[in-house]
Amino acid sequence: MSYCAIDFGTSNSAIAIARAATDSAGPGMRLVPLEGEHLTMPTAVFYCTDADDLPPGTWRGSSFDDNLPRTFGRAAVQAYIDGYEGRLMRSMKSILGTALVDQTTEVGHGFGVKYLDVITGYLRHLRTQAEKAGGQNLDSVVMGRPVFFVDDEPERDKAAQASLEAAARAVGFKDVSFQFEPIAAAFDYEQHISKEELVLVADIGGGTSDFSVVRVGPQRAKRLDRREDILANHGVHIAGTDFDRHISLASVMPPLGYGGFGPSIKGADPRPVPSRVYFDLTTWHLINTVYQPQRVAELRAMADFYGDPVQHQRLIKVVMERLGHALVGRAEAAKIAVAQGGDTDIDLTLIEKGLHSPLNAAQVDKALNPDLGRIVACARDTVAQAGVQPGDIHALYFTGGSTGLKLLTDQLEAAFPEAKAVRGDRLASVATGLGLHAARLYGSQA
DSSP states (O other): OOEEEEEEOSSEEEEEEEOOTTOTTOSSEEEOOOBTTBSOEESEEEEEOOTTSOOTTOEEOSSSSOOOEEEEHHHHHHHHHTTOSEEEEEOGGGGTTSGGGGOEEEEETTEEEEHHHHHHHHHHHHHHHHHHHHTSOOOEEEEEEOSOSSTTOHHHHHHHHHHHHHHHHHTTOSEEEEEEHHHHHHHHHHTTOSSOEEEEEEEEOSSOEEEEEEEEOTTGGGOSOOGGGEEEEEEESOSHHHHHHHHIIIIISGGGTTTOBOOOBTTBOOOBOOOHHHHHHTSGGGGGGGGSHHHHHHHHTTGGGOSSHHHHHHHHHHHHTTOHHHHHHHHHHHHHHHHTSSOEEEEOTTTSTTOEEEEOHHHHHHHHHHHHHHHHHHHHHHHHHTTOOGGGOOEEEEESGGGGOHHHHHHHHHHSTTSEEEEOOTTTHHHHHHHHHHHHHHGGGO
Protein backbone atom coordinates (compact mmCIF):
# COMPACT_ATOMS: atom_id res chain seq x y z
CA MET A 1 0.00 0.00 0.00
CA SER A 2 1.37 3.42 -0.97
CA TYR A 3 0.39 6.30 1.26
CA CYS A 4 0.95 9.96 1.97
CA ALA A 5 -0.19 12.78 4.23
CA ILE A 6 -1.56 16.13 3.13
CA ASP A 7 -1.66 19.33 5.12
CA PHE A 8 -4.24 21.30 3.13
CA GLY A 9 -3.97 24.69 4.77
CA THR A 10 -5.86 27.93 4.38
CA SER A 11 -2.70 29.78 3.37
CA ASN A 12 -0.11 27.06 2.63
CA SER A 13 -0.10 23.33 1.95
CA ALA A 14 2.39 20.45 2.02
CA ILE A 15 2.49 16.72 1.35
CA ALA A 16 4.61 13.96 2.92
CA ILE A 17 5.47 10.58 1.42
CA ALA A 18 7.45 7.55 2.59
CA ARG A 19 11.20 7.63 1.95
CA ALA A 20 12.55 5.22 -0.62
CA ALA A 21 14.32 2.10 0.71
CA THR A 22 17.54 3.45 -0.77
CA ASP A 23 17.26 6.82 1.00
CA SER A 24 20.36 7.47 3.10
CA ALA A 25 18.20 9.06 5.78
CA GLY A 26 16.65 5.66 6.49
CA PRO A 27 12.99 4.70 6.82
CA GLY A 28 10.41 7.34 7.58
CA MET A 29 8.55 10.14 5.84
CA ARG A 30 9.76 13.15 3.89
CA LEU A 31 8.14 16.31 2.61
CA VAL A 32 7.88 16.63 -1.16
CA PRO A 33 9.35 19.70 -2.91
CA LEU A 34 6.35 21.35 -4.54
CA GLU A 35 7.84 24.40 -6.24
CA GLY A 36 11.55 24.17 -6.90
CA GLU A 37 13.05 23.38 -3.50
CA HIS A 38 10.10 24.73 -1.52
CA LEU A 39 8.52 22.08 0.72
CA THR A 40 5.35 24.12 1.16
CA MET A 41 3.20 25.86 -1.42
CA PRO A 42 0.67 28.69 -1.08
CA THR A 43 -2.88 27.38 -1.28
CA ALA A 44 -3.63 29.36 -4.41
CA VAL A 45 -4.91 28.67 -7.91
CA PHE A 46 -4.95 31.09 -10.84
CA TYR A 47 -7.36 30.20 -13.65
CA CYS A 48 -6.06 31.50 -16.98
CA THR A 49 -8.71 32.78 -19.40
CA ASP A 50 -6.54 33.97 -22.29
CA ALA A 51 -5.31 30.85 -24.11
CA ASP A 52 -2.94 32.97 -26.19
CA ASP A 53 -1.17 34.52 -23.21
CA LEU A 54 -0.44 31.91 -20.54
CA PRO A 55 1.88 32.50 -17.57
CA PRO A 56 4.91 30.27 -16.86
CA GLY A 57 4.06 26.98 -15.18
CA THR A 58 0.55 26.76 -16.65
CA TRP A 59 -1.02 23.34 -16.18
CA ARG A 60 -4.12 21.97 -17.85
CA GLY A 61 -6.34 19.37 -16.23
CA SER A 62 -7.40 16.33 -18.21
CA SER A 63 -9.78 14.32 -16.08
CA PHE A 64 -12.27 16.55 -14.34
CA ASP A 65 -14.92 18.98 -15.32
CA ASP A 66 -13.45 22.42 -15.95
CA ASN A 67 -10.23 21.52 -17.83
CA LEU A 68 -9.17 25.17 -17.75
CA PRO A 69 -5.47 26.07 -17.81
CA ARG A 70 -4.23 27.17 -14.40
CA THR A 71 -1.19 27.74 -12.24
CA PHE A 72 -0.69 26.83 -8.59
CA GLY A 73 1.02 28.22 -5.51
CA ARG A 74 3.61 30.95 -5.94
CA ALA A 75 3.17 30.79 -9.71
CA ALA A 76 -0.54 31.49 -9.27
CA VAL A 77 0.07 34.54 -7.11
CA GLN A 78 2.77 35.77 -9.52
CA ALA A 79 0.46 35.36 -12.52
CA TYR A 80 -2.06 37.59 -10.78
CA ILE A 81 0.58 40.17 -9.86
CA ASP A 82 1.95 40.16 -13.42
CA GLY A 83 -1.48 41.02 -14.78
CA TYR A 84 -2.34 37.89 -16.74
CA GLU A 85 -6.01 37.60 -17.57
CA GLY A 86 -7.85 35.26 -15.22
CA ARG A 87 -9.06 34.63 -11.69
CA LEU A 88 -6.99 34.11 -8.54
CA MET A 89 -8.46 31.80 -5.90
CA ARG A 90 -6.99 31.75 -2.40
CA SER A 91 -8.07 30.52 1.03
CA MET A 92 -10.23 27.83 -0.63
CA LYS A 93 -10.34 25.89 2.63
CA SER A 94 -12.52 28.66 4.05
CA ILE A 95 -15.48 27.63 1.89
CA LEU A 96 -15.70 24.15 3.46
CA GLY A 97 -18.83 23.95 5.59
CA THR A 98 -20.46 26.89 3.80
CA ALA A 99 -23.15 27.09 1.13
CA LEU A 100 -20.48 28.16 -1.38
CA VAL A 101 -18.97 24.69 -1.58
CA ASP A 102 -21.50 23.45 -4.15
CA GLN A 103 -21.91 26.74 -5.98
CA THR A 104 -20.31 27.65 -9.29
CA THR A 105 -18.20 30.77 -9.63
CA GLU A 106 -17.20 32.52 -12.84
CA VAL A 107 -13.49 32.60 -13.59
CA GLY A 108 -13.76 34.70 -16.74
CA HIS A 109 -15.30 34.84 -20.24
CA GLY A 110 -18.32 32.86 -19.12
CA PHE A 111 -16.30 29.94 -17.79
CA GLY A 112 -17.51 28.65 -14.46
CA VAL A 113 -16.12 26.18 -11.92
CA LYS A 114 -17.57 24.76 -8.73
CA TYR A 115 -15.76 25.89 -5.61
CA LEU A 116 -15.30 22.27 -4.51
CA ASP A 117 -13.72 21.50 -7.88
CA VAL A 118 -11.17 24.24 -7.22
CA ILE A 119 -10.15 22.31 -4.09
CA THR A 120 -10.21 19.03 -6.01
CA GLY A 121 -7.91 20.43 -8.67
CA TYR A 122 -5.48 21.72 -6.09
CA LEU A 123 -5.38 18.35 -4.28
CA ARG A 124 -4.89 16.61 -7.62
CA HIS A 125 -1.85 18.81 -8.25
CA LEU A 126 -0.39 17.92 -4.85
CA ARG A 127 -0.93 14.20 -5.46
CA THR A 128 0.62 14.42 -8.93
CA GLN A 129 3.72 16.19 -7.59
CA ALA A 130 4.08 13.58 -4.83
CA GLU A 131 3.68 10.65 -7.21
CA LYS A 132 6.37 12.09 -9.48
CA ALA A 133 8.70 12.51 -6.50
CA GLY A 134 8.05 9.01 -5.13
CA GLY A 135 7.79 7.15 -8.40
CA GLN A 136 4.58 5.31 -7.51
CA ASN A 137 0.84 5.77 -7.30
CA LEU A 138 -0.55 6.89 -3.96
CA ASP A 139 -3.66 5.07 -2.79
CA SER A 140 -4.08 6.14 0.85
CA VAL A 141 -3.92 9.51 2.55
CA VAL A 142 -4.10 11.07 5.97
CA MET A 143 -5.67 14.51 5.62
CA GLY A 144 -5.19 17.16 8.27
CA ARG A 145 -8.23 19.02 9.52
CA PRO A 146 -8.76 21.83 12.03
CA VAL A 147 -10.43 21.08 15.35
CA PHE A 148 -13.45 22.95 14.01
CA PHE A 149 -14.04 23.87 10.37
CA VAL A 150 -17.07 25.80 11.66
CA ASP A 151 -17.46 27.01 15.25
CA ASP A 152 -20.39 25.70 17.30
CA GLU A 153 -22.21 24.10 14.34
CA PRO A 154 -21.55 20.32 14.40
CA GLU A 155 -23.58 19.55 11.28
CA ARG A 156 -21.75 22.11 9.16
CA ASP A 157 -18.44 20.90 10.59
CA LYS A 158 -19.32 17.32 9.63
CA ALA A 159 -20.32 18.49 6.15
CA ALA A 160 -16.99 20.30 5.75
CA GLN A 161 -15.00 17.12 6.43
CA ALA A 162 -17.30 15.16 4.10
CA SER A 163 -16.63 17.68 1.31
CA LEU A 164 -12.88 17.45 1.82
CA GLU A 165 -13.06 13.65 1.81
CA ALA A 166 -15.09 13.73 -1.41
CA ALA A 167 -12.43 15.92 -3.03
CA ALA A 168 -9.66 13.54 -1.88
CA ARG A 169 -11.50 10.53 -3.29
CA ALA A 170 -12.20 12.38 -6.54
CA VAL A 171 -8.47 12.70 -7.19
CA GLY A 172 -7.92 8.96 -6.72
CA PHE A 173 -7.34 8.24 -3.04
CA LYS A 174 -9.10 5.00 -2.08
CA ASP A 175 -8.49 5.19 1.67
CA VAL A 176 -8.94 8.60 3.33
CA SER A 177 -8.27 9.17 7.03
CA PHE A 178 -8.24 12.39 9.08
CA GLN A 179 -6.16 13.68 11.95
CA PHE A 180 -6.49 16.96 13.83
CA GLU A 181 -3.77 19.38 12.75
CA PRO A 182 -2.64 20.35 16.27
CA ILE A 183 -2.41 16.65 17.20
CA ALA A 184 -0.16 16.15 14.19
CA ALA A 185 2.01 19.05 15.36
CA ALA A 186 2.31 17.32 18.75
CA PHE A 187 3.63 14.22 16.99
CA ASP A 188 6.27 16.37 15.31
CA TYR A 189 7.30 17.90 18.64
CA GLU A 190 7.44 14.44 20.22
CA GLN A 191 10.34 13.46 17.94
CA HIS A 192 12.64 15.89 19.70
CA ILE A 193 12.11 15.16 23.41
CA SER A 194 13.69 12.58 25.68
CA LYS A 195 11.11 12.36 28.47
CA GLU A 196 7.36 12.50 28.90
CA GLU A 197 5.78 15.95 28.77
CA LEU A 198 2.39 17.60 28.72
CA VAL A 199 2.35 19.96 25.72
CA LEU A 200 -0.14 22.61 24.65
CA VAL A 201 0.03 22.83 20.87
CA ALA A 202 -0.91 26.19 19.40
CA ASP A 203 -1.56 25.68 15.69
CA ILE A 204 -2.51 29.09 14.30
CA GLY A 205 -2.61 29.35 10.53
CA GLY A 206 -4.63 31.30 8.02
CA GLY A 207 -8.13 30.14 8.90
CA THR A 208 -8.28 28.71 12.42
CA SER A 209 -6.53 28.85 15.78
CA ASP A 210 -6.45 25.33 17.17
CA PHE A 211 -5.19 24.07 20.50
CA SER A 212 -4.58 20.60 21.91
CA VAL A 213 -3.28 19.32 25.22
CA VAL A 214 -1.36 16.12 24.55
CA ARG A 215 0.83 13.78 26.58
CA VAL A 216 3.92 13.05 24.53
CA GLY A 217 7.08 11.06 25.09
CA PRO A 218 9.43 8.46 23.57
CA GLN A 219 7.44 5.50 24.90
CA ARG A 220 4.06 6.91 23.94
CA ALA A 221 5.30 7.57 20.39
CA LYS A 222 5.38 3.81 19.78
CA ARG A 223 1.59 3.51 20.13
CA LEU A 224 -0.74 3.68 17.15
CA ASP A 225 -3.80 4.48 19.25
CA ARG A 226 -3.09 7.77 21.03
CA ARG A 227 -6.63 8.64 22.07
CA GLU A 228 -5.89 8.44 25.79
CA ASP A 229 -2.94 10.82 25.33
CA ILE A 230 -5.18 13.56 23.89
CA LEU A 231 -6.57 15.30 26.93
CA ALA A 232 -8.41 18.06 25.06
CA ASN A 233 -8.64 19.83 21.74
CA HIS A 234 -10.43 23.06 21.03
CA GLY A 235 -10.37 25.79 18.44
CA VAL A 236 -11.80 29.02 17.16
CA HIS A 237 -12.32 30.15 13.58
CA ILE A 238 -10.00 33.16 13.88
CA ALA A 239 -6.52 33.36 12.38
CA GLY A 240 -4.28 35.00 9.79
CA THR A 241 -6.85 35.91 7.15
CA ASP A 242 -8.93 37.58 9.87
CA PHE A 243 -5.88 39.56 10.95
CA ASP A 244 -5.35 40.68 7.35
CA ARG A 245 -8.99 41.77 7.11
CA HIS A 246 -8.72 43.84 10.29
CA ILE A 247 -5.51 45.49 9.10
CA SER A 248 -7.11 46.28 5.75
CA LEU A 249 -10.22 47.72 7.39
CA ALA A 250 -8.07 49.82 9.72
CA SER A 251 -5.62 51.19 7.16
CA VAL A 252 -6.54 50.42 3.55
CA MET A 253 -10.32 50.82 3.38
CA PRO A 254 -10.80 54.23 5.11
CA PRO A 255 -9.48 56.17 2.07
CA LEU A 256 -12.18 54.30 0.10
CA GLY A 257 -14.92 55.42 2.47
CA TYR A 258 -14.98 52.78 5.22
CA GLY A 259 -15.95 54.44 8.49
CA GLY A 260 -16.94 57.60 6.68
CA PHE A 261 -20.22 59.50 6.58
CA GLY A 262 -22.64 60.77 3.99
CA PRO A 263 -23.39 64.41 3.22
CA SER A 264 -24.54 66.65 6.04
CA ILE A 265 -28.26 67.25 5.95
CA LYS A 266 -29.68 70.21 7.85
CA GLY A 267 -31.24 69.13 11.11
CA ALA A 268 -30.00 65.54 10.96
CA ASP A 269 -26.81 63.66 11.72
CA PRO A 270 -24.99 62.38 8.60
CA ARG A 271 -25.54 58.70 7.84
CA PRO A 272 -22.61 56.27 8.02
CA VAL A 273 -21.38 54.96 4.68
CA PRO A 274 -22.69 51.35 4.24
CA SER A 275 -19.92 48.96 5.26
CA ARG A 276 -20.79 45.61 3.67
CA VAL A 277 -18.72 46.16 0.52
CA TYR A 278 -15.61 46.81 2.61
CA PHE A 279 -15.98 43.58 4.57
CA ASP A 280 -16.39 41.68 1.31
CA LEU A 281 -13.37 43.40 -0.24
CA THR A 282 -11.20 42.31 2.69
CA THR A 283 -12.33 38.66 2.79
CA TRP A 284 -10.39 36.54 0.31
CA HIS A 285 -13.16 34.19 -0.78
CA LEU A 286 -15.74 37.00 -1.08
CA ILE A 287 -13.75 39.57 -3.03
CA ASN A 288 -14.91 38.41 -6.43
CA THR A 289 -18.57 38.70 -5.43
CA VAL A 290 -18.07 42.48 -5.43
CA TYR A 291 -17.17 42.40 -9.13
CA GLN A 292 -20.51 40.96 -10.26
CA PRO A 293 -22.31 43.38 -12.66
CA GLN A 294 -25.38 43.80 -10.45
CA ARG A 295 -23.20 44.56 -7.44
CA VAL A 296 -21.13 47.06 -9.41
CA ALA A 297 -24.30 48.82 -10.56
CA GLU A 298 -25.51 49.06 -6.97
CA LEU A 299 -22.20 50.54 -5.84
CA ARG A 300 -22.20 53.10 -8.65
CA ALA A 301 -25.69 54.20 -7.60
CA MET A 302 -24.49 54.86 -4.05
CA ALA A 303 -22.50 58.00 -4.89
CA ASP A 304 -24.95 60.13 -2.89
CA PHE A 305 -24.17 58.10 0.25
CA TYR A 306 -20.67 59.60 0.42
CA GLY A 307 -19.91 62.97 1.94
CA ASP A 308 -16.52 62.85 0.22
CA PRO A 309 -17.05 61.98 -3.47
CA VAL A 310 -13.35 61.13 -3.88
CA GLN A 311 -13.78 58.16 -1.57
CA HIS A 312 -16.57 56.79 -3.74
CA GLN A 313 -14.48 57.33 -6.88
CA ARG A 314 -11.62 55.36 -5.32
CA LEU A 315 -13.96 52.52 -4.37
CA ILE A 316 -15.34 52.31 -7.91
CA LYS A 317 -11.82 52.22 -9.34
CA VAL A 318 -10.90 49.34 -7.03
CA VAL A 319 -13.99 47.43 -8.12
CA MET A 320 -13.70 48.16 -11.85
CA GLU A 321 -9.99 47.32 -11.97
CA ARG A 322 -10.43 44.34 -9.63
CA LEU A 323 -7.79 45.46 -7.15
CA GLY A 324 -9.29 43.73 -4.09
CA HIS A 325 -6.83 40.83 -3.88
CA ALA A 326 -3.88 43.17 -4.38
CA LEU A 327 -5.06 45.40 -1.52
CA VAL A 328 -5.49 42.48 0.89
CA GLY A 329 -2.02 41.32 -0.12
CA ARG A 330 -0.62 44.73 0.79
CA ALA A 331 -2.39 44.63 4.14
CA GLU A 332 -0.88 41.20 4.79
CA ALA A 333 2.60 42.46 3.86
CA ALA A 334 2.15 45.47 6.15
CA LYS A 335 1.11 43.21 9.03
CA ILE A 336 4.27 41.14 8.55
CA ALA A 337 6.44 44.26 8.31
CA VAL A 338 5.12 45.65 11.60
CA ALA A 339 5.41 42.22 13.25
CA GLN A 340 9.10 42.16 12.33
CA GLY A 341 9.58 45.48 14.08
CA GLY A 342 8.98 49.10 13.22
CA ASP A 343 6.37 51.13 11.42
CA THR A 344 5.52 50.74 7.75
CA ASP A 345 3.69 52.55 5.00
CA ILE A 346 1.10 50.91 2.74
CA ASP A 347 1.54 52.00 -0.86
CA LEU A 348 -1.86 52.67 -2.42
CA THR A 349 -0.67 54.35 -5.60
CA LEU A 350 -2.38 51.63 -7.64
CA ILE A 351 -5.58 53.44 -6.62
CA GLU A 352 -4.42 57.04 -6.82
CA LYS A 353 -1.08 58.73 -7.37
CA GLY A 354 0.50 59.71 -4.06
CA LEU A 355 -2.02 57.77 -1.94
CA HIS A 356 -0.59 55.86 0.99
CA SER A 357 -1.56 54.79 4.50
CA PRO A 358 0.86 54.54 7.45
CA LEU A 359 0.67 51.60 9.86
CA ASN A 360 2.36 51.26 13.23
CA ALA A 361 2.42 48.79 16.10
CA ALA A 362 -0.21 50.69 18.10
CA GLN A 363 -2.65 50.52 15.17
CA VAL A 364 -2.00 46.80 14.72
CA ASP A 365 -2.51 46.23 18.43
CA LYS A 366 -5.83 48.09 18.37
CA ALA A 367 -7.01 46.30 15.23
CA LEU A 368 -6.10 42.79 16.39
CA ASN A 369 -6.49 42.82 20.16
CA PRO A 370 -10.14 41.66 20.27
CA ASP A 371 -9.30 38.62 18.14
CA LEU A 372 -6.09 37.93 20.05
CA GLY A 373 -8.07 38.00 23.28
CA ARG A 374 -10.45 35.37 21.93
CA ILE A 375 -7.55 33.19 20.83
CA VAL A 376 -5.87 33.35 24.24
CA ALA A 377 -9.21 32.59 25.91
CA CYS A 378 -9.55 29.55 23.66
CA ALA A 379 -6.10 28.34 24.76
CA ARG A 380 -7.07 28.74 28.43
CA ASP A 381 -10.36 26.91 27.80
CA THR A 382 -8.48 24.02 26.19
CA VAL A 383 -6.30 23.55 29.26
CA ALA A 384 -9.35 23.75 31.53
CA GLN A 385 -11.13 21.12 29.42
CA ALA A 386 -8.10 18.86 29.82
CA GLY A 387 -8.61 18.95 33.58
CA VAL A 388 -5.17 20.38 34.29
CA GLN A 389 -3.81 23.70 35.52
CA PRO A 390 -1.80 26.17 33.41
CA GLY A 391 1.22 25.37 35.59
CA ASP A 392 0.99 21.69 34.59
CA ILE A 393 1.86 22.50 30.97
CA HIS A 394 5.53 21.72 30.30
CA ALA A 395 5.75 23.17 26.81
CA LEU A 396 3.83 25.59 24.58
CA TYR A 397 4.50 24.45 21.02
CA PHE A 398 3.90 27.02 18.28
CA THR A 399 3.18 26.07 14.69
CA GLY A 400 1.26 27.62 11.81
CA GLY A 401 2.08 30.70 9.78
CA SER A 402 0.38 33.18 12.11
CA THR A 403 2.62 32.25 15.04
CA GLY A 404 5.14 34.53 13.38
CA LEU A 405 3.10 37.40 14.83
CA LYS A 406 4.99 38.31 18.00
CA LEU A 407 2.05 40.22 19.43
CA LEU A 408 0.10 36.96 19.47
CA THR A 409 2.81 34.64 20.80
CA ASP A 410 3.71 37.13 23.54
CA GLN A 411 0.12 37.03 24.83
CA LEU A 412 0.01 33.24 24.76
CA GLU A 413 3.34 32.95 26.56
CA ALA A 414 2.10 35.38 29.21
CA ALA A 415 -0.94 33.13 29.76
CA PHE A 416 1.32 30.13 30.45
CA PRO A 417 4.43 31.63 32.05
CA GLU A 418 5.75 28.33 33.46
CA ALA A 419 5.74 26.53 30.10
CA LYS A 420 8.77 26.62 27.86
CA ALA A 421 7.97 28.21 24.51
CA VAL A 422 9.05 26.06 21.57
CA ARG A 423 8.76 27.16 17.96
CA GLY A 424 8.34 24.45 15.36
CA ASP A 425 8.53 24.89 11.62
CA ARG A 426 5.64 27.32 11.15
CA LEU A 427 4.67 25.94 7.75
CA ALA A 428 5.78 22.29 7.90
CA SER A 429 5.32 20.93 11.44
CA VAL A 430 1.75 19.79 10.81
CA ALA A 431 2.63 18.06 7.54
CA THR A 432 5.55 16.32 9.23
CA GLY A 433 3.32 15.11 12.06
CA LEU A 434 0.63 13.97 9.64
CA GLY A 435 3.33 12.00 7.84
CA LEU A 436 4.33 10.29 11.08
CA HIS A 437 0.70 9.36 11.69
CA ALA A 438 0.34 8.05 8.13
CA ALA A 439 3.39 5.83 8.55
CA ARG A 440 2.01 4.39 11.79
CA LEU A 441 -1.46 3.92 10.32
CA TYR A 442 -0.57 2.55 6.89
CA GLY A 443 3.07 1.51 7.15
CA SER A 444 2.35 -1.90 8.69
CA GLN A 445 -0.06 -2.60 5.82
CA ALA A 446 2.46 -1.77 3.10
